[in-house]
Amino acid sequence: MSQTDVLVVGAGPAGLTAAQELGRRGIRVTVIDEYPTAGGRLLGQLYQAGDHWWVGRQVAEQLLSDISGHPAVRLRLGTSVSGLERRDKGWVVEDTSGGEPAMARAVLLATGAAEIPIAIPGWTLPGVMTVGAAQVMANVHRVRPGQRGVIVGLGALSFAVAQELRWAGVDLAGIVMPPPPRNGMPGWTVEEEWRKMAHLAHLAPTWMRPLSSLLRRAGWRRRLLAGAPQAGVAVAGTRLRPNVAALAIEGDAAVSAVVLQRLNGHGNLVGEPWREAVDFVCTSGGLRPIPDLAAAAGAAMHYSWDGRYDVPLFGPCGDTTVPGLYVAGNILGIEGAAVAMAQGQLASVGILRHLLGKPDGFGPEADQFALQLAEARRHAPLVFDPAWAAIHEKVMADFQRETREG
Amino acid sequence: MSGRLTIRIPGGPDLGPQAETLRQVTFSFDGQPVVGLEGEPVAMSLWALGYRALGWNEESGRQRGLYCAIGHCFECRMTIDGQRDQRACCYPVREGLAVSRQSKPVDLEMQDGMDQV
Ligand SMILES: Cc1cc2nc3c(=O)[nH]c(=O)nc-3n(C[C@H](O)[C@H](O)[C@H](O)COP(=O)(O)OP(=O)(O)OC[C@H]3O[C@@H](n4cnc5c(N)ncnc54)[C@H](O)[C@@H]3O)c2cc1C
Ligand code: FES
Numbered sequence: 304m305s306q307t308d309v310l311v312v313g314a315g316p317a318g319l320t321a322a323q324e325l326g327r328r329g330i331r332v333t334v335i336d337e338y339p340t341a342g343g344r345l346l347g348q349l350y351q352a353g354d355h356w357w358v359g360r361q362v363a364e365q366l367l368s369d370i371s372g373h374p375a376v377r378l379r380l381g382t383s384v385s386g387l388e389r390r391d392k393g394w395v396v397e398d399t400s401g402g403e404p405a406m407a408r409a410v411l412l413a414t415g416a417a418e419i420p421i422a423i424p425g426w427t428l429p430g431v432m433t434v435g436a437a438q439v440m441a442n443v444h445r446v447r448p449g450q451r452g453v454i455v456g457l458g459a460l461s462f463a464v465a466q467e468l469r470w471a472g473v474d475l476a477g478i479v480m481p482p483p484p485r486n487g488m489p490g491w492t493v494e495e496e497w498r499k500m501a502h503l504a505h506l507a508p509t510w511m512r513p514l515s516s517l518l519r520r521a522g523w524r525r526r527l528l529a530g531a532p533q534a535g536v537a538v539a540g541t542r543l544r545p546n547v548a549a550l551a552i553e554g555d556a557a558v559s560a561v562v563l564q565r566l567n568g569h570g571n572l573v574g575e576p577w578r579e580a581v582d583f584v585c586t587s588g589g590l591r592p593i594p595d596l597a598a599a600a601g602a603a604m605h606y607s608w609d610g611r612y613d614v615p616l617f618g619p620c621g622d623t624t625v626p627g628l629y630v631a632g633n634i635l636g637i638e639g640a641a642v643a644m645a646q647g648q649l650a651s652v653g654i655l656r657h658l659l660g661k662p663d664g665f666g667p668e669a670d671q672f673a674l675q676l677a678e679a680r681r682h683a684p685l686v687f688d689p690a691w692a693a694i695h696e697k698v699m700a701d702f703q704r705e706t707r708e709g
Numbered sequence: 710m711s712g713r714l715t716i717r718i719p720g721g722p723d724l725g726p727q728a729e730t731l732r733q734v735t736f737s738f739d740g741q742p743v744v745g746l747e748g749e750p751v752a753m754s755l756w757a758l759g760y761r762a763l764g765w766n767e768e769s770g771r772q773r774g775l776y777c778a779i780g781h782c783f784e785c786r787m788t789i790d791g792q793r794d795q796r797a798c799c800y801p802v803r804e805g806l807a808v809s810r811q812s813k814p815v816d817l818e819m820q821d822g823m824d825q826v
Contacts, residue, residue, distance in 0.1 A: 445716065
């Protein structure tokens with residue numbers, strides 16, 4: 304059985320940053336990732352933040368080059384971690400390589416986030432993909448997702464990816480809404496989708512930004528969005544069409560058209576549906592953390608009714624309620640890569656404390672990294688979902704209570 | 710619907726095409742020789758060639774394609790290098806690799822009980 308000090312699951316910004324911090328101190332670290340390239344979601348990220356460009360691939364390359372200076376850190380790519388089991392002195396970690404399971408004294412879960420599907424008729428046709436998939440195709444592999452597509456659903460990723468596809472020279476029919484739920488269906492409403500607009504207004508062109516305070520008021524929001532031209536308003540290199548919904552996706556062997564219909568101010572469908580020719584469709588249903596391994600390892604969890612906000616309870620240094628099990632990055636909630644990196648640094652402190660048996664050690668480092676986390680949040684170019692701030696407060700308070708009682 | 714991209718960002722970094730930096734390799738797709746770029750995922754080589762249907766759903770018989778591109782959804786499962794249910798979006802292409810689609814309608818018809826599904 305291979306033996307290491309720390310096993311990190313996930314080679315995204317959180318996992319790589321923690322590995323680099325630990326490796327720098329000579330701790331033996333194995334980082335496992337199921338993708339053939341290290342970097343996680345950094346690999347596809349591309350946007351202008353203030354006056355500089357955030358090119359995620361370059362950030363990943365820098366992290367990997369720092370890590371290559373630490374011989375104690377090893378990367379194992381193309382391997383999925385399938386299970387974790389706690390033994391008295393540490394963890395047994397199973398993977399899909401068919402080899403012996405690995406033993407580690409501590410485990411860091413940095414498994415990131417997944418996209419939530421939007422199921423509308425025709426969504427299983429080849430050519431329907433998540434908006435993140437289109438980002439990976441264009442920015443990571445430079446493969447054209449299609450000639451002309453449409454994005455269904457509003458969110459920070461819709462705008463970011465629309466802009467990236469524009470740079471890649473891929474044509475879009477715009478960003479449209481998912482269809483309103485049929486009578487009696489719980490959950491999603493057009494009104495909810497529109498409410499997100501107010502939080503995304505900083506991404507809009509300058510002339511539109513003053514509208515963001517109006518968009519926060521329900522009456523104005525309804526009037527403005529329902530009154531938008533059917534062809535949409537220019538945003539992020541494409542056209543935002545807030546009063547147009549995608550009812551269905553059509554095609555024989557692959558996508559050939561999307562069926563659209565107008566929405567009124569109450570979010571109801573009005574008028575006759577029409578077709579627009581597209582050869583790919585991106586759905587943007589939002590992101591959720593991937594906490595499965597934490598739950599399987601017995602960490603106390605915070606659960607939500609639809610699974611969107613399921614996260615392990617965690618402490619200031621990425622500690623969970625299980626000794627020797629740590630968490631960092633989007634497994635804790637959806638935020639940008641700079642936040643994930645700061646969380647990786649904090650988790651490295653938690654892990655050092657555990658390995659060296661010094662629960663109060665590395666105070667100055669912990670303080671410095673906590674400051675960096677606050678900085679990263681303050682300067683975040685994208686706010687994915689404002690609900691996370693309150694959830695984090697609750698989850699950290701629950702963690703304190705659980706560990707005090709335990 | 711197919712093809713490779715060059716990404717030129719006005720006033721920003723030029724990402725350039727991937728095709729210039731990676732070596733071309735030949736692998737097989739349902740027995741036919743096709744060309745991809747070494748190390749890119751199988752699903753990307755196939756998409757760039759215009760092949761979007763990566764298999765058929767075992768129950769509905771409908772065509773399936775890449776959906777998440779990062780290993781989460783398993784919609785891209787194919788038989789690769791003799792192993793079933795490999796994720797084509799995460800499996801790197803190499804010279805001589807054998808890739809085939811699963812659950813073709815002709816295979817499904819021959820299975821017992823399909824008429825009742
Ligand atoms: C599709 C998508 C697009 C995004 N685009 C942006 C963007 O444009 N801008 C932005 O700021 N943020 C974006 N994000 C948010 C993104 O999650 C954060 O920016 C950041 O990358 C999170 O870092 P992380 O290290 O927590 O996770 P990730 O970067 O997601 O890395 C997690 C890694 O863990 C690996 N992994 C997961 N489970 C296993 C397992 N069981 N075994 C082995 N390996 C595993 C994955 O392959 C992945 O490489 C995006 C998120 C998603 C899901
Ligand atoms: S496309 Fe989702 S796992 Fe491959």
